Amino acid sequence: MDLFDDLPPTSEAARLALAPGAVLLRAFARQDDVALLAAVEHVLKQAPLRHMQTPGGYTMSVSTSSCGALGWVSDPHGYRYAARDPVSGKHWPVMPECFLRLAERAATEAGFADFHPEACLINQYVPGAKLSLHQDKDEKDLLAPIVSVSLGLPAIFLFGGTDRKQRPQRYRLAHGDVVVWGGPARLAFHGVAPLEEGDHALLGGRRINLTFRKVQLHQ
Ligand code: SIN
Ligand code: FE2
Numbered sequence: 001m002d003l004f005d006d007l008p009p010t011s012e013a014a015r016l017a018l019a020p021g022a023v024l025l026r027a028f029a030r031q032d033d034v035a036l037l038a039a040v041e042h043v044l045k046q047a048p049l050r051h052m053q054t055p056g057g058y059t060m061s062v063s064t065s066s067c068g069a070l071g072w073v074s075d076p077h078g079y080r081y082a083a084r085d086p087v088s089g090k091h092w093p094v095m096p097e098c099f100l101r102l103a104e105r106a107a108t109e110a111g112f113a114d115f116h117p118e119a120c121l122i123n124q125y126v127p128g129a130k131l132s133l134h135q136d137k138d139e140k141d142l143l144a145p146i147v148s149v150s151l152g153l154p155a156i157f158l159f160g161g162t163d164r165k166q167r168p169q170r171y172r173l174a175h176g177d178v179v180v181w182g183g184p185a186r187l188a189f190h191g192v193a194p195l196e197e198g199d200h201a202l203l204g205g206r207r208i209n210l211t212f213r214k215v216q217l218h219q
């Protein structure tokens with residue numbers, strides 16, 4: 001028995017507005033967790049996690065991979081979306097059906113119907129890994145929201161405004177939580193505080209985050 005077992009995922013108690021256009025849907029992905037994690041493993045067998053370099057010359061503490069028609073890539077030349085995995089030279093793995101269905105359902109629940117992402121970035125955090133405050137702005141389509149799914153160890157999510165100077169709020173994201181931000185919040189600064197040690201029943205000492213993005217216009 002768990003705190004959220006008696007809450008239907010779309011109930012009022014399970015949603016928290018973070019800002020206009022941004023909502024946290026608590027436990028929204030919980031009932032799909034086993035299928036999602038099997039699909040993550042399947043993707044990662046084809047496109048293993050790697051620590052990317054940033055244009056500023058740092059190595060990211062988070063390790064990443066992607067699936068879908070496009071994958072997010074960072075290297076000393078910049079950030080961009082690419083159709084092929086630069087490590088293997090092959091197309092990114094196909095986006096699993098259960099990923100797509102969940103992302104579309106969460107977007108709809110958050111008020112963004114017709115969300116059809118062509119990219120899913122997979123981020124893995126181990127204790128100490130973090131993501132500095134940033135905006136997701138490498139996508140051409142800024143009308144579509146970002147859908148972010150948390151699995152495994154809990155993390156502190158920092159969510160601010162569209163101005164970097166605005167101090168971000170802190171939210172604890174647990175296994176199965178989904179955050180959707182779009183509209184006036186689409187370019188909100190966000191990040192993840194260094195992951196704390198822990199042992200999750202399904203993922204052990206890790207957190208996996210999936211972010212779904214609509215990259216291209218008119219597709
Ligand atoms: C991201 O900003 O791409 C990931 C956010 C998260 O890990 O919760
Ligand atoms: Fe982001």
